[in-house]
Amino acid sequence: MEKKFADLRSGIVIVLACALIYFWLIPAQIRYRGQAEIGPDFFPRLLVVCGGICGAIIAFQAAMKLKKAGKLTPKALLADPQARVNFKKYARHGIFLGSAILYMVAMQYIGFPAASVIYLAALLLFFGHSKPLVSLALSAVYVAVVYLVFTYAFKISFPKGFLGF
Amino acid sequence: MDILIESFMQFVSIQVILGIVAGVVVGIIGGGLPGISPSMCIALLLPISLYLPAPVAIGLMMGSYQGSMFGGSISAILINTPGTASAAATTIDGYQMALKGQSGKALLMALYASCAGGLIGTVILLAMAKPLSTIALKFGPPEYFGLMLLSLALIAGISGKSLLKGLVSGLLGLFLAVVGMDPILGTRRFTFKNINLADGLQTLSVFIGVFALSEILTQLSESRAQLYKKADPLSVVDNKLSFKEFWGQRMNILKSSIIGALIGVLPGIGGSTACFVAYAEAQRGSKHPEKFGTGILDGIAAPESANNAVAGGALVPLLTLGIPGDVVTAILVGALIAHGIKPGPLLFIEDIGSVYTIYIALFFAVISLFFIGKLGIPVFAKVVKLRKATLLPMIFIICVVGTYSNRSNIFDAMMMIGLGALGFILKKNRFPIAPLVISFVIGAQLEMSLRQSLILSDMSLAIFFTRPIALVLIVTSVVFCYFMVRRNMKAPPSAKEEN
Amino acid sequence: MKKTALALVLAILTLPALFAAPNFPVKPVEVVVGFAAGGGTHLAAELLTVEAPKFLGQPIQMPISLYMDSVDFGENDFVGLALASDVAPLLAVRADAPFNSAKEMKDWIAANPGKFSWSHPGVGSTLHVLGANMLYALGVTKQVKEVPFRGTNEGISAVLGGHVTAVSSFPATVLEQVRAGKMKVIGVSAPKRIPELPNAPTFLEQGFKATLTSTRGIFAPAKTPKDVLGILDKAFAKIIQSEDFQKRAIKLGEPAVYADAATFNEMYRDQLVMIKALLKEIGLTK
Numbered sequence: 001m002e003k004k005f006a007d008l009r010s011g012i013v014i015v016l017a018c019a020l021i022y023f024w025l026i027p028a029q030i031r032y033r034g035q036a037e038i039g040p041d042f043f044p045r046l047l048v049v050c051g052g053i054c055g056a057i058i059a060f061q062a063a064m065k066l067k068k069a070g071k072l073t074p075k076a077l078l079a080d081p082q083a084r085v086n087f088k089k090y091a092r093h094g095i096f097l098g099s100a101i102l103y104m105v106a107m108q109y110i111g112f113p114a115a116s117v118i119y120l121a122a123l124l125l126f127f128g129h130s131k132p133l134v135s136l137a138l139s140a141v142y143v144a145v146v147y148l149v150f151t152y153a154f155k156i157s158f159p160k161g162f163l164g165f
Numbered sequence: 166m167d168i169l170i171e172s173f174m175q176f177v178s179i180q181v182i183l184g185i186v187a188g189v190v191v192g193i194i195g196g197g198l199p200g201i202s203p204s205m206c207i208a209l210l211l212p213i214s215l216y217l218p219a220p221v222a223i224g225l226m227m228g229s230y231q232g233s234m235f236g237g238s239i240s241a242i243l244i245n246t247p248g249t250a251s252a253a254a255t256t257i258d259g260y261q262m263a264l265k266g267q268s269g270k271a272l273l274m275a276l277y278a279s280c281a282g283g284l285i286g287t288v289i290l291l292a293m294a295k296p297l298s299t300i301a302l303k304f305g306p307p308e309y310f311g312l313m314l315l316s317l318a319l320i321a322g323i324s325g326k327s328l329l330k331g332l333v334s335g336l337l338g339l340f341l342a343v344v345g346m347d348p349i350l351g352t353r354r355f356t357f358k359n360i361n362l363a364d365g366l367q368t369l370s371v372f373i374g375v376f377a378l379s380e381i382l383t384q385l386s387e388s389r390a391q392l393y394k395k396a397d398p399l400s401v402v403d404n405k406l407s408f409k410e411f412w413g414q415r416m417n418i419l420k421s422s423i424i425g426a427l428i429g430v431l432p433g434i435g436g437s438t439a440c441f442v443a444y445a446e447a448q449r450g451s452k453h454p455e456k457f458g459t460g461i462l463d464g465i466a467a468p469e470s471a472n473n474a475v476a477g478g479a480l481v482p483l484l485t486l487g488i489p490g491d492v493v494t495a496i497l498v499g500a501l502i503a504h505g506i507k508p509g510p511l512l513f514i515e516d517i518g519s520v521y522t523i524y525i526a527l528f529f530a531v532i533s534l535f536f537i538g539k540l541g542i543p544v545f546a547k548v549v550k551l552r553k554a555t556l557l558p559m560i561f562i563i564c565v566v567g568t569y570s571n572r573s574n575i576f577d578a579m580m581m582i583g584l585g586a587l588g589f590i591l592k593k594n595r596f597p598i599a600p601l602v603i604s605f606v607i608g609a610q611l612e613m614s615l616r617q618s619l620i621l622s623d624m625s626l627a628i629f630f631t632r633p634i635a636l637v638l639i640v641t642s643v644v645f646c647y648f649m650v651r652r653n654m655k656a657p658p659s660a661k662e663e664n
Numbered sequence: 665m666k667k668t669a670l671a672l673v674l675a676i677l678t679l680p681a682l683f684a685a686p687n688f689p690v691k692p693v694e695v696v697v698g699f700a701a702g703g704g705t706h707l708a709a710e711l712l713t714v715e716a717p718k719f720l721g722q723p724i725q726m727p728i729s730l731y732m733d734s735v736d737f738g739e740n741d742f743v744g745l746a747l748a749s750d751v752a753p754l755l756a757v758r759a760d761a762p763f764n765s766a767k768e769m770k771d772w773i774a775a776n777p778g779k780f781s782w783s784h785p786g787v788g789s790t791l792h793v794l795g796a797n798m799l800y801a802l803g804v805t806k807q808v809k810e811v812p813f814r815g816t817n818e819g820i821s822a823v824l825g826g827h828v829t830a831v832s833s834f835p836a837t838v839l840e841q842v843r844a845g846k847m848k849v850i851g852v853s854a855p856k857r858i859p860e861l862p863n864a865p866t867f868l869e870q871g872f873k874a875t876l877t878s879t880r881g882i883f884a885p886a887k888t889p890k891d892v893l894g895i896l897d898k899a900f901a902k903i904i905q906s907e908d909f910q911k912r913a914i915k916l917g918e919p920a921v922y923a924d925a926a927t928f929n930e931m932y933r934d935q936l937v938m939i940k941a942l943l944k945e946i947g948l949t950k
Contacts, residue, residue: 509840
């Protein structure tokens with residue numbers, strides 16, 4: 001049943017997202033005052049309408065199945081633990097993604113090598129390593145190799161920090 | 166014939182061989198590193214090549230072209246990160262094989278398919294350059310539209326039972342492709358006044374985010390202890406590829422190479438589309454289409470032979486018409502001109518020797534790719550022996566570096582994070598992610614050729630039904646869709662679907 | 665006004681403020697190419713690197729694939745250092761097109777409304793502006809269909825395949841097609857005929873006032889110290905006028921044309937005024 005709850009949820013989210021894009025995002029983000037018969041907003045609008053229809057069908061099918069099982073009542077939806085998203089389960093994912101953004105911002109201030117050595121060492125610990133020194137050493141060697149290959153062999157210039165590298 | 170022998174003799178020199186080998190090595194490494202595209206490899210070699218004699222320079226470039234086309238599959242298979250755009254289709258089955266402990270087998274298949282594809286592409290170039298170029302010119306906007314539609318029809322094939330979800334995923338991909346400048350009018354769309362989005366979402370950010378990062382996120386659901394566990398030595402079950410297994414793919418490889426070469430001939434379409442079409446055709450013609458996506462050799466052989474065959478195809482319009490078919494050949498034009506070779510309609514008449522030089526360089530590049538790849542695979546395959554707690558963070562750093570390197574822009578790496586989260590959410594709700602990637606790749610061209618056609622026809626849809634090639638392509642995609650959907654509905658539900 | 669600047673910029677020197685003359689340059693000089701790797705601008709810029717160590721005392725480094733579009737800049741953020749090339753655009757059609765000159769084409773367009781289409785590599789691109797200028801000079805802007813393709817090469821194959829009528833292009837890209845008799849040139853937008861295609865008439869000699877060309881040059885940030893600019897000005901004068909550079913430039917199909925910083929800046933300002941007016945006329949800006 002968890003699957004059906006998820007489908008119902010995704011279907012509703014898709015329909016809402018499509019409505020939001022159609023009525024708010026497209027008018028706000030595509031400014032076109034020309035006379036072309038097919039303007040820049042034609043294709044996105046077409047996609048959003050199709051997406052909305054698909055979403056509605058997904059939600060409808062799931063709702064029908066749930067109804068058959070007698071689970072489509074407000075009470076059942078609130079009571080059933082399967083109907084809720086367990087956000088706690090995704091706390092680590094959130095921390096990981098958030099820290100990644102921080103890492104990229106930091107990179108622009110302290111440079112790619114420094115930021116990466118620190119961040120990779122932290123990530124190694126976060127993913128399961130338990131010895132900080134081992135992580136730091138692994139991280140330093142790895143980042144050095146990546147840095148050297150990309151800068152010297154492939155001429156990519158990375159963000160430099162105030163230290164000059 | 167004398168000229169052919171003369172051109173051939175140019176290659177029997179240590180300098181030229183070294184040039185080709187160097188090119189292949191740079192290509193494999195660059196292709197294997199996400200963010201370094203085949204065109205970047207060649208652009209990088211360009212300044213050096215200006216100082217080298219023509220055969221060495223051409224060898225160097227052809228070597229890196231072929232090398233990078235194979236290189237992309239290494240990271241696609243081992244770490245679920247397509248090293249080049251052309252390797253995106255390889256990721257689908259390649260990574261699944263690696264998970265099953267067959268990474269060595271998958272890599273060997275990729276190498277053999279790449280070499281076979283490269284050879285078949287060269288032969289097609291050699292034999293049919295002239296007639297193919299005539300056909301390529303017949304492809305105007307409506308025909309391109311038809312071809313894009315055919316690639317889109319593939320979504321029906323890989324979505325399995327959840328067609329509706331595949332459709333949503335595909336529409337999402339098309340929508341992501343809309344971001345950036347309108348292809349016809351130049352109006353900015355969904356750029357949120359951010360200049361970094363003017364060029365649209367970068368293909369690499371989408372590929373790496375949706376494939377690699379979402380996979381890292383999925384693995385993160387396991388406990389730390391689980392991730393720190395040493396990779397089970399028994400988990401490597403099968404690292405060899407028997408001749409029988411390779412031979413079993415011969416028709417698949419042949420068909421895919423032809424598809425790759427033909428699509429390569431059409432200017433502006435590119436390797437990734439060719440690979441997806443080859444993959445779709447392999448699945449359509451297969452006796453066990455439901456196994457595609459679970460880690461089978463067919464799913465590697467098809468795209469890998471197609472993307473190396475693209476190289477031969479892309480050289481057809483370059484040499485016969487002087488029109489480069491992709492970014493790599495566009496850079497190649499510069500190099501050839503700097504060496505006094507003028508690609509154009511007169512090249513075959515005025516300078517057949519140079520044409521042969523290019524053919525032979527391509528041929529030798531494939532040969533060296535075979536040997537260098539053979540030497541390299543055991544080394545690359547060691548990656549899977551790392552603990553996940555070590556491997557995953559390192560892959561993540563490569564993901565960041567790769568998306569950054571493409572334009573030297575950290576914004577692209579940040580977009581990759583967002584797209585990775587999106588891919589993860591889709592996966593968690595059991596939406597297939599491959600359709601998103603496919604439709605993202607073809608989205609811009611689809612919209613562009615649709616609107617180009619309509620401008621030319623004064624907004625009449627008749628243009629799609631009055632031109633024979635366009636009509637055939639459109640009808641084929643509809644028929645393909647119909648059969649795939651019917652077969653998917655009949656197929657027994659797979660184990661994955663059940664639980 | 666960003667597009668205008670894009671049409672004119674070849675490369676920009678990025679100079680860390682730390683450098684002080686007279687020992688400038690003490691580090692390799694970084695040149696940013698504002699266009700895709702392997703494109704005409706990139707290749708032209710690569711030519712600069714060959715003789716740089718000899719005349720500049722330091723090599724020129726070119727970080728690859730830095731897109732100009734990801735940086736926001738205006739017409740006053742840079743000053744010109746040197747003009748490196750000056751290329752005339754042209755309008756070319758398939759060899760079997762039913763007209764041979766600008767006048768015949770104009771009449772054909774009038775007689776066949778809605779039949780004429782032309783391609784350029786994207787709205788706001790140099791060749792779009794220059795092509796629009798040619799058609800504007802012919803007075804046919806309202807009667808033609810404009811179909812953008814990604815890159816001139818795709819446009820050329822569309823012309824060869826008969827999908828569109830004409831393409832706005834630079835000589836090097838269509839040269840081989842014209843030589844092979846697959847395409848013909850209707851007119852060149854330049855004050856006088858160009859050496860690569862001596863038989864192709866200019867629009868001017870056919871009585872239409874289209875002479876705008878595309879120039880490539882080197883720019884430096886506007887805030888660069890005067891003495892550093894002076895050193896660079898002298899160095900690029902020697903590099904671009906060296907025999908070796910000229911030889912390689914001809915090989916690339918883009919003969920080097922040199923003008924020093926002062927002349928180039930004047931030219932840049934003049935063109936800005938001209939292009940601004942044109943963009944308004946063809947509806948690209950308000």
